[in-house]
Amino acid sequence: MRLLIIGPQGAGKGTQADLLCSELGIPHVSTGDLFRANIGAGTELGQRAKQYLDAGELVPDAVTQDMVADRLAQPDAADGFLLDGFPRTIAQAKWLSAVLADRGTPIQAVVLLTAPAEVLTQRMLARGRADDTPEAIRTRLEIYYSETQPLVDYYGPAVITIDGVGEIDEIHRRIMDALRAGDAAAPPAGPSVSA
Ligand code: AMP
Numbered sequence: 138m139r140l141l142i143i144g145p146q147g148a149g150k151g152t153q154a155d156l157l158c159s160e161l162g163i164p165h166v167s168t169g170d171l172f173r174a175n176i177g178a179g180t181e182l183g184q185r186a187k188q189y190l191d192a193g194e195l196v197p198d199a200v201t202q203d204m205v206a207d208r209l210a211q212p213d214a215a216d217g218f219l220l221d222g223f224p225r226t227i228a229q230a231k232w233l234s235a236v237l238a239d240r241g242t243p244i245q246a247v248v249l250l251t252a253p254a255e256v257l258t259q260r261m262l263a264r265g266r267a268d269d270t271p272e273a274i275r276t277r278l279e280i281y282y283s284e285t286q287p288l289v290d291y292y293g294p295a296v297i298t299i300d301g302v303g304e305i306d307e308i309h310r311r312i313m314d315a316l317r318a319g320d321a322a323a324p325p326a327g328p329s330v331s332a
Contacts, residue, residue, distance in 0.1 A: 138163060138316075139242060140219045143288055144250035145281045146274070147257035147264075148301045149308065153250060154221040156309045163217040166208050168201060170222075175204075193273030195225060195280060202232055209236070226284045230291050246321035247292040248312055250301040294322035 138161055142150050151167065158165040172190055175183030182204060189196040205223055208214065224230040237243050252260075261274055289296055297315045301308055315321075 138217045139237070139245050140217075140316075141224075141244055141247045141292070142219060142221050142250065143247060143285065143296075144301060145252070145257055146277050147260040148250040148252045149260070149305070150221050150250055152305055153248075153301075153308060153312060154219050156305070157248075157312060158219050160309075160313065161217065161219075163219055164211075164213045166205070166214065166218050166220050166223070168205065168220075168222040168225075171204055171208065172196065190268050191273070193268060193270075193276035193280070195284070198226070198228060198232070202229065205233070206236065224288060225280070227287055227291055230288055244292075244295065246316060247288075247296045248316075249289055249296050249298045250308075251298060252301040256302055297321050 140157070140161075140163075142154050142157075144150050151170075154165050154167065157163075169190075172183070172186045176187050176190065177183070182200065185200055186196045195201075201223065205220075209218065220233075224233050234243070257278075261269055297312070297320045299308065299311050299315060
């Protein structure tokens with residue numbers, strides 16, 4: 138299955154993505170994790186991305202998209218994947234639609250995880266990641282609402298909205314039930330999507 142997971146920081150995307158991937162037997166492709174691994178390993182990509190992660194800003198599309206293209210070309214992604222943290226903008230979504238249309242493997246469902254602002258803030262403060270400074274958190278949330286939330290309209294009926302408040306297992310069950318019920322309709326095809 139080919140899935141996207143979208144939601145503001147602190148909604149529990151990473152946790153739910155891991156559970157979904159083990160249940161569905163698909164790789165978890167997290168652009169944030171890929172960037173952090175490259176930064177940790179001191180690669181050239183990591184060096185190019187670091188300043189943006191530190192500031193909570195988006196890494197330029199060319200860099201991010203090359204990284205995603207390489208990852209999706211790996212054999213384990215041939216039969217499905219869950220993308221977490223990508224796309225984050227309409228431009229990235231259009232790029233992804235076109236790439237997947239070329240492969241004949243469109244996205245089948247988009248999981249939107251939601252939670253109220255107080256819950257998001259509490260979870261962010263609890264996880265203590267290196268780029269979880271107050272300024273970076275604020276910048277990421279602003280970018281989420283201005284750049285990423287419009288993806289919900291872009292993917293339209295393919296979106297399954299899931300309440301991200303509650304026990305981890307219960308939220309996982311909600312997602313699996315919605316996917317099994319086939320709640321999502323087909324997302325837009327790549328090249329036919331207009332500006
Ligand atoms: P995340 O782990 O998803 O919160 O991502 C951490 C950071 O990685 C973000 O604040 C961005 O700097 C960068 N990043 C992750 N995904 C993307 C993306 N799709 N486009 C641009 N930058 C990204």
